[in-house]
Amino acid sequence: MLNKLFEIIEDRKANPTEKSYTASLFAEGEDRILQKIGEEATEVIIAAKGQGNQRIVEEVSDLFYHTLVLLSEKGLKLSDVEDELKKRHQ
Numbered sequence: 400m401l402n403k404l405f406e407i408i409e410d411r412k413a414n415p416t417e418k419s420y421t422a423s424l425f426a427e428g429e430d431r432i433l434q435k436i437g438e439e440a441t442e443v444i445i446a447a448k449g450q451g452n453q454r455i456v457e458e459v460s461d462l463f464y465h466t467l468v469l470l471s472e473k474g475l476k477l478s479d480v481e482d483e484l485k486k487r488h489q
Contacts, residue, residue, distance in 0.1 A: 405477045
């Protein structure tokens with residue numbers, strides 16, 4: 400699913416529409432994307448400190464999404480992260 404989500408993000412970047420939240424993040428730029436990652440990371444911590452497992456899953460999903468947007472913004476691919484993880488486990 401992460402690969403599919405990244406494809407959608409890349410498509411929104413290449414073909415922005417007015418109603419697309421992803422396109423709006425790209426339009427607002429790197430600082431906004433980084434702000435959202437910071438917010439979501441904080442929300443993951445808060446969820447882990449007592450909001451239950453479902454809330455953790457929801458917030459980690461938001462963090463993953465915004466992190467994928469950052470990768471796209473920087474011209475990186477999800478496969479770059481996968482390659483790094485593989486290197487670390489060889």
